[in-house]
Amino acid sequence: MNIAIASGKGGTGKTTVSVNLTSYLCRKQPAVLVDLDVEEPNAGLFLETEVVSKTITYKQIPVWNQASCTSCGFCARVCEFNAVIQIKDDILIFPELCHSCGACVGLCPANALVMESKEMGVITHSRDDNLEFVESRLNPGEEQAVPQIRETKSYLARNFNDSMLCIMDAPPGTSCPVVEVIRDADVVLFVAEPTPFGLHDLQLAVKAARSLGKEPAVIINRVGIGNEDTEKFCREQSLRVIARIPNDREIARSYSDGKLLFQEFPSVRSAMESIKGYLDESEKRFSTNQPKANQPKDRQEINP
Amino acid sequence: MKEIVVISGKGGTGKTSVTASLAVLGGESLVVADCDVDAANLHLLLTPEVQYREDFYSGKEAEINPLICTDCGICADVCHYGAILKPIDTGQWIIDKNLCEGCGYCSHVCPASAITLSSAYSGEWFRSKTRTGGLMVHAELAAGADNSGKLVARVKNEARKSAKEAGADYVLVDGSPGIGCPVISSLSGAAFVILVTEPTKSALHDLRRVYEIVRKFSISAGCVINKADLNPEVENEILGFLQEENIPLLGTIPYDSVFSEAMTAGMTIVEYSRGEITRRVEGIWEQLLREVSSR
Numbered sequence: 002m003n004i005a006i007a008s009g010k011g012g013t014g015k016t017t018v019s020v021n022l023t024s025y026l027c028r029k030q031p032a033v034l035v036d037l038d039v040e041e042p043n044a045g046l047f048l049e050t051e052v053v054s055k056t057i058t059y060k061q062i063p064v065w066n067q068a069s070c071t072s073c074g075f076c077a078r079v080c081e082f083n084a085v086i087q088i089k090d091d092i093l094i095f096p097e098l099c100h101s102c103g104a105c106v107g108l109c110p111a112n113a114l115v116m117e118s119k120e121m122g123v124i125t126h127s128r129d130d131n132l133e134f135v136e137s138r139l140n141p142g143e144e145q146a147v148p149q150i151r152e153t154k155s156y157l158a159r160n161f162n163d164s165m166l167c168i169m170d171a172p173p174g175t176s177c178p179v180v181e182v183i184r185d186a187d188v189v190l191f192v193a194e195p196t197p198f199g200l201h202d203l204q205l206a207v208k209a210a211r212s213l214g215k216e217p218a219v220i221i222n223r224v225g226i227g228n229e230d231t232e233k234f235c236r237e238q239s240l241r242v243i244a245r246i247p248n249d250r251e252i253a254r255s256y257s258d259g260k261l262l263f264q265e266f267p268s269v270r271s272a273m274e275s276i277k278g279y280l281d282e283s284e285k286r287f288s289t290n291q292p293k294a295n296q297p298k299d300r301q302e303i304n305p
Numbered sequence: 306m307k308e309i310v311v312i313s314g315k316g317g318t319g320k321t322s323v324t325a326s327l328a329v330l331g332g333e334s335l336v337v338a339d340c341d342v343d344a345a346n347l348h349l350l351l352t353p354e355v356q357y358r359e360d361f362y363s364g365k366e367a368e369i370n371p372l373i374c375t376d377c378g379i380c381a382d383v384c385h386y387g388a389i390l391k392p393i394d395t396g397q398w399i400i401d402k403n404l405c406e407g408c409g410y411c412s413h414v415c416p417a418s419a420i421t422l423s424s425a426y427s428g429e430w431f432r433s434k435t436r437t438g439g440l441m442v443h444a445e446l447a448a449g450a451d452n453s454g455k456l457v458a459r460v461k462n463e464a465r466k467s468a469k470e471a472g473a474d475y476v477l478v479d480g481s482p483g484i485g486c487p488v489i490s491s492l493s494g495a496a497f498v499i500l501v502t503e504p505t506k507s508a509l510h511d512l513r514r515v516y517e518i519v520r521k522f523s524i525s526a527g528c529v530i531n532k533a534d535l536n537p538e539v540e541n542e543i544l545g546f547l548q549e550e551n552i553p554l555l556g557t558i559p560y561d562s563v564f565s566e567a568m569t570a571g572m573t574i575v576e577y578s579r580g581e582i583t584r585r586v587e588g589i590w591e592q593l594l595r596e597v598s599s600r
Contacts, residue, residue: 009344011316011482016507040483041314041514043507081365081409081422097489102408103385141517144454144486173316173482174343180403180449196568198321202344209448213403226565250535250560257505257536 002284003167005186007210007217009202011173013194014222014246017256018276019170020047021263025273026280027131032166034132035157037182039122039139039149044170046259050127050134058137058152059118060145061101065092070113076105097144122149124156133161146178154185166280175202175209183210188283189217190243190276196227200234207238218279220272223248243279244272306468307496307597308461308476310340312519314511316482319531320501322564323586324479325350325573329437330590335475337435338464339443340457340491342428347479350573353433353441361444362424363455365407371397373419380411380420406451427451430460432467437576440467454486461491475597484515492518497597498526499555504533504540512543516550526552527596529589531564533557553596556589558582 006019016038023034036044063076063085070092077087084098085105096119106114122139137153139146161167171182183189189210193203203219210217218241221231225248235242246252247268255262262269311327313320325347328337339347369380369389374397381389381398388404389411391397400411400420412420430444442464444456464476480491492498498519502512512528519526528547533540547554558564559582567577575583 010346011344013317038483040485040488041511043315043510046506046510079409079413081407100406100408101385102406102410103383104408104410104413107383107410108413139485141484141514142521144489146483146485174453175448176343176446176453177449177451178485184403194317196565197349197571198346198568201346201349205344205448212448226562227569253532253560254535256507257503257539259506 002188002287003169003186004188004190004280005169005171005183006190006192007171007179007183007206008173008192009175009206010194010199013199014192015173016044016047016170017262018190018192018220019168020044021261021269022273022276023132023168024261025263026166026277030166031131031133032168033157033161034134035153035167035169036136037150037153037169038172039137039146039178040172042136042138045134045136047261048129048132048134050129050132052125052127054126056124056126056156057120058122058124058149060121060148061103061116062096062099062119063094063106063114064117065094066113066115069111071111073110076109076114079104079108097142100145101148124153126160146172147181150178150181175205180209180213183215184213186215187287188280189215190220191217192220192222193231194223194227195221195231197230199227200231203231204234207240218243220244220246220276222246244275246272306465306474306476308478308494309497309499309593309597310478310480310491310495311499311501312480312488312491312515313482313501314484314515315508318501318503318508319558319564321346321479322350322568322574323499323501323529323531324477326575326586327590327593328435328439328477329573329575330587331475331477332437332439333471334473335477336440336442336464336468336471336473337477337479338460339441339479340460340487341479341481342444342446342453342456342460343481343487345443345445347441348443349571350568351435351437351441352571353431353435353443355431355433357432358429360426361428361430361456361459363427364425364451365409365422366402366425367400367405367407367409367411367420367422369398369400370419370421373417374398375417375419377416379414379416383410383414403449425451428456430456430463432463440471440473442467454490457487457490461494484518488515489518492522492524495524497600498524499593500526500528500552501531502528502543503531504536504543506539509539509543509546513546525596525600527555527593528552529555530557532560535560555592555596556585558585
């Protein structure tokens with residue numbers, strides 16, 4: 002079962018919930034924590050795991066072969082991302098703009114372009130007893146998070162079977178990288194803050210999740226600051242609030258040192274218990290009721 | 306006219322609250338631009354009155370006309386995103402809009418010309434007047450939309466135009482978290498970067514990564530440490546990093562409930578409080594002006 006932990010706004014406690022929840026669950030059962038906040042992965046700062054393997058990820062970028070080029074310029078015309086540009090008889094390629102669609106390569110009448118691999122990031126797999134930790138890290142300067150997230154998802158598919166509990170720490174925001182993470186999730190949990198910023202971004206995130214056919218549940222963090230509007234929004238939208246974590250300077254202090262919180266703070270521990278209750282319930286629903294919705298493997302296309 | 310960009314690497318360090326306060330302090334000398342188009346929040350503090358709005362189309366979206374489609378499946382073979390599917394229930398080829406990146410490869414190879422590309426709606430942008438009388442350009446990305454980097458570029462361009470027309474000295478840009486396309490897009494053309502951080506291990510880790518990008522662009526930067534007294538050891542680590550990289554400290558802001566109280570009241574810190582925290586933010590503004598004018 003895949004659980005995505007996301008939030009519209011950054012810094013609401015996504016990573017805190019992910020690392021504490023996984024560590025809490027791992028006392029009883031094996032689980033995988035996947036850090037998919039590939040631009041700024043920091044779940045690893047809270048864990049002491051031993052590295053099992055490092056896998057370099059690559060993206061496919063076209064390379065120009067001047068000798069075969071007839072300077073027809075078709076490659077530059079078909080590229081919708083302005084990543085291929087023709088200047089007189091020269092073809093220039095901008096790898097950071099390239100979406101690896103392969104159109105320029107496949108459509109070149111002279112076969113003057115080939116796809117080559119370019120390093121994009123790294124996937125680090127580590128382990129501590131029951132806990133498997135997969136960190137996905139994009140190289141600074143790379144603009145696109147989505148290909149790195151896709152590579153990581155296929156790494157997970159190769160290394161773990163479907164029944165494994167897999168907790169995915171998503172990037173902040175509501176655009177393509179988040180969509181890429183929650184698209185295949187069986188359970189979507191949003192960590193929200195009861196402030197105007199927190200509420201506004203939660204509203205956007207809920208809209209994005211629902212447009213993908215996902216019904217998220219909410220964890221409210223830093224209860225005590227802000228106002229009641231976030232709770233009210235959840236009630237009005239019939240969003241289930243499955244846990245609340247109080248605002249506490251001591252929790253913030255402990256977090257700042259990169260420490261796990263559930264052993265030290267009973268309030269965090271009981272929040273993790275509540276989340277576990279919700280996951281158990283969801284698991285039952287998935288195993289007995291219905292096929293997993295929106296999973297690519299379940300809407301297998303018929304290939305002629 | 307100079308462009309000042311506020312970023313943080315990590316989300317939730319107080320980037321937007323700091324930007325909003327600086328915008329109020331700067332008054333008519335600046336135009337403020339909200340380039341965190343994914344999760345824009347600046348308008349919640351500056352309550353802008355929209356004077357102009359425009360839809361934003363960017364990138365393409367492919368569509369298959371089922372009446373012309375000959376069921377050859379070539380489009381699905383060339384699609385690198387697995388976006389072209391034939392669900393068992395309908396038996397017709399369709400394009401999954403969430404997976405399609407709009408490259409148009411399919412439309413070029415379709416022998417029946419059954420696939421058309423059209424511009425994709427990605428949101429809208431606004432030119433507004435803020436509650437305190439300043440100019441503001443902001444945007445809203447459509448839920449789940451692609452191309453936030455392009456919308457960022459659009460917002461910045463419009464802010465530059467407005468600044469020129471109004472004779473403003475600065476464009477102040479609220480950037481997004483992370484190090485990806487919206488951040489890189491917001492950094493292009495910047496004269497100075499404000500790095501807002503906090504003394505936590507995560508924020509320091511993220512600060513180092515985002516500064517790598519800033520350095521690649523050779524942009525001068527200054528740093529603001531928010532929640533400064535939360536963890537003196539990590540704060541020292543941050544100060545060490547700043548010294549190593551020769552980044553001036555613009556100021557520190559103590560861990561204070563005024564920060565979220567002001568936000569809850571829908572106000573900037575400098576409007577909400579007359580206390581120490583406001584003096585700190587005013588000090589940051591003055592230090593910023595000195596740094597920017599000395600470069």
